[in-house]
């Protein structure tokens with residue numbers, strides 16, 4: 001039986017110090033989980049103000065187009081609108097039909113939505129972001145912020161953006177980028193059998209060198225995915241054995257999640273070759289990939305390896321799973337749109353394919369010219 005005075009104490013603590021962790025009788029509680037109603041709204045508002053005011057940098061006379069669908073609560077989208085309006089910007093909230101499951105990889109925005117994005121100073125995409133028309137808008141100077149769609153977006157943004165130690169991630173990221181851009185080789189190993197070598201000589205990083213990224217200047221090419229907290233991401237080529245024990249697949253096609261067991265892949269000649277293991281995701285995913293009759297859907301890597309830095313990111317949530325602290329992520333298949341977003345500064349093979357998907361290694365080791373960056377899934381920098 002829990003003493004009622006403890007509950008009152010917890011209640012007080014929860015209302016005073018959101019974002020703190022504490023230990024009670026072996027139960028680790030994280031205060032933000034208890035945020036409800038007005039309190040959560042306040043933290044969400046603060047987070048959105050940081051995103052739209054400080055990072056995207058909207059000012060009076062600017063304009064913002066927000067693309068979203070019914071997966072994201074309209075109340076959340078209205079906060080984007082309220083903040084932008086307060087800053088003196090014109091706003092259009094554009095609700096699109098939900099993309100049909102299994103078809104979203106190459107689906108593009110309806111024409112009126114594209115037209116709105118083209119004339120705006122900035123756009124928030126909470127729909128399908130990996131599309132050529134949005135990449136073209138970015139190339140023409142529209143600042144694009146991609147916020148994943150979903151019912152838990154306010155909680156995810158509060159956790160991974162609003163209440164995270166951004167300075168710490170920024171320092172770690174800067175150090176990793178410096179080592180990476182001056183390094184020659186990365187090795188990745190794991191107890192499950194991962195044994196990869198990646199050539200990184202001469203690569204530049206296409207992820208932002210700063211967390212959060214600097215405010216864009218007018219007309220400057222600027223595109224960001226939130227949440228932040230993913231270091232590295234580029235190599236010339238990678239070979240060896242890769243064992244996936246984290247997320248695999250593409251949310252956009254509805255085949256996405258944790259495998260039933262480790263999936264072992266051989267990486268050779270910029271391709272995923274032999275694959276074995278897992279009875280849950282891989283049978284569905286490989287059937288889907290093979291149905292595309294496009295060998296480039298196994299092209300590797302589309303991006304990566306990257307190292308997750310965000311201590312508040314969860315495994316499973318859209319986009320945030322790639323930022324989970326200590327995880328290693330690779331992209332597979334198409335990187336043609338990514339190349340446009342990153343200004344052509346993409347390393348590794350250029351791949352045009354009918355789908356882009358991703359995979360994750362958890363609890364592994366990543367060494368950069370012998371220096372430990374990740375060991376047993378823990379950041380060592």
Ligand SMILES: [Fe+2]
Pocket residue numbers: 303330331332356357358
């Ligand atoms: Fe990816």
